[in-house]
Amino acid sequence: MNEYCINGLTIKENLLRLAGEGNKKFTESLNPGIENVLGVRVPALRQLAAQIAKDDWQAYLQSADTFYMEERMLQAGDWMPENKRCGRISFIGFWVRILINSWSVCDTFDFAGKQRFVDRNKERVWQFLEGWMQSDKEYEIRFGVVMAMA
Numbered sequence: 001m002n003e004y005c006i007n008g009l010t011i012k013e014n015l016l017r018l019a020g021e022g023n024k025k026f027t028e029s030l031n032p033g034i035e036n037v038l039g040v041r042v043p044a045l046r047q048l049a050a051q052i053a054k055d056d057w058q059a060y061l062q063s064a065d066t067f068y069m070e071e072r073m074l075q076a077g078d079w080m081p082e083n084k085r086c087g088r089i090s091f092i093g094f095w096v097r098i099l100i101n102s103w104s105v106c107d108t109f110d111f112a113g114k115q116r117f118v119d120r121n122k123e124r125v126w127q128f129l130e131g132w133m134q135s136d137k138e139y140e141i142r143f144g145v146v147m148a149m150a
Contacts, residue, residue, distance in 0.1 A: 022039070031103065045073055103142060106143050129147055
């Protein structure tokens with residue numbers, strides 16, 4: 001499979017260009033024990049995601065990697081059209097298990113229309129989140145708590 005490119009560069013190459021050494025140390029200090037942190041700022045990730053969304057986000061997701069923390073954040077944010085389109089509980093569970101390995105990824109995970117979805121499905125959403133809050137995995141618990149607070 002060909003690696004997805006935008007602006008003539010792969011996603012990794014784009015992220016490496018956006019990486020600021022000054023922010024890397026700070027980001028690493030916020031995410032102890034998490035490897036492969038570039039220090040790309042969230043606004044820059046949002047800009048890159050907007051470009052992907054306008055281009056071919058489906059092709060991107062088919063070849064998306066999770067090596068860098070920022071790659072995980074890029075896929076987990078509500079700025080990705082797939083997250084906007086698929087604000088369904090089964091879809092969310094898949095992303096939680098695959099992507100979330102740090103508080104940064106957890107706290108950027110979102111789906112558009114969240115409040116409206118929650119308002120319409122309160123009992124179902126609460127049962128779903130209770131399952132995550134009872135997990136034995138740190139970031140699955142955090143996901144449940146963060147989403148419940150939201």
